[in-house]
Structure formats: structure tokens, C-alpha cells
Amino acid sequence: MIDTHAHLHSRAYDADRDDVLTKCWDAGLRYILEINIDRQGWTRTKALAESDPRVFATVGVHPMDVGDATLEDLDRLEPELSHPRVLAVGETGIDYYRDYSPYDKQRDFFRHHVGWARQTGKPLVIHSRCRKDGPSSHDDVLRILEEEGKGEVRGVLHCFSGDVDVARRGVALGMKLGMGGAISYGRKKNRKWIAEIAEAVGPDAFVLETDCPYLTPHPHQQERNDPSYVPQIAEYLATYLEMTTDEVSERTDQAAEELFGFERTQR
């Protein structure tokens, strides 16, 4: 199994990072994609990816962290895209759920990241979160992908939270749908939602992720998350898709490999 979205460079693991990694490999994880969120954290992200051949990294600035940054700051990260352990661009995207960063600035930064993906051929790791009665981040993400990268970029809509229509449009634009611990919150509702999405876009559109240290699957919501929970997320997804956990693990590994190329990079 592969965790396509981890933040193990977070300070939350400073006391026991090596033990956490050992636990992940023992749980059957094959690869972990470590997601960068700001310029300050890049050194730690990179160190982690350089420390273990099973850990890879992304480069980007998270939409909730663009507030203090400038596009010049972002450009200072650009050379890191050619680091041999970097497989993707992100975390980028749009967050209308919290008012951490001005919306127009988030959209500018997102466009810039899509440009990086177009130039390097690396996939995008996209965060998109709406507020119930606010504008739709999904609409804006899909519109910008259409305007800036249609047919030229690929990626993942991480912690996917859209409806069937968003899934369909996303997959048509080369996106996979990231499934994490949140699918274990409200199982009845999620079963219906995921079954409908799979029906619309096929069962090979999903990749597994944790978004650790956040979003630990039920019943461990109060605890710190880590990639060793991926097998449990696979189990939830398997129940919803009426598949075995092995089948889900095989299909999601394949989807993640196709998108990010962990094996290809290893060789």
C-alpha cells in the first residue's frame, strides 16, 4: 500500500519520527509521498525523502500558507522541482473553508503551481475545500485546471470531498481522487457517496492517503494519524466498493504508481 499524502516532517513527529516510519513499513506500506506545504518546511521534507528510499517528496506552498508568501518566495522553491526525490507539485489548491489566506492570492498561487506541473510534467497534489454557503473551491479548481493545463497536467484531488459531477470533471482532467480517514466518518453517507462516484468514474480512480497528522480514521479520531493507518482506510474503501481489501490495495497502488511513478523512479 502507498500513502500518497503524508506530512511526517510536521513537528508532531519530532519525538518519534523514526519509530513511526518503522511502524509504517511493518504495517505493509511500500511508499510514502511526503507533502511539502511551505518554504520553511522544505529542508525537513527533503531530509526525510533523502533518508529512506521508500519516501518521496513534493514541492509547493499550501493554500492556507500563501498568506505571508509572495510569488517570488514561491519561485525560490522552483529549482527544488528537479531534486531526484521530488515526484509531484504541491500541496497547492484552494481553501474557502477557513479565511487563512486571501482567496484571489490562493487562486494566483494555484495557477502558478499548475504552470510548474505543465513545465515539468509532474503531477499536482491539490487541496480543495469549500464552505457550505460560500463559493465552491471545486468549481474554481476545475476551472483553473481547464484554463491553465487542460490535457497537459495530471494529479490528485486529495481528501476528495466533491460530488459525482466534480469527480467526473476531475477525472476527465486527469485527476485521481484521494481517499483518507474522512471516509470513515459517517459510514452510511460515505458508502452511498463513494459507490455513486465509483459507478460514474470507475473503481480505478482512487488513491489512498492519510493527510497525517490529521484525519485519523474512526475510532481513533482523537489520536495522531500516521501512514500505518492506510490499511484501515483501504478496508473502509473496500467495504464501500464491495471489494476485498487486497483488491483495493492492488488497484490503488496501481493508480498511485501510474500517477507518481514510485517504482519507475526507484529503478
Ligand SMILES: [Zn+2]
Ligand atoms: Zn495535506
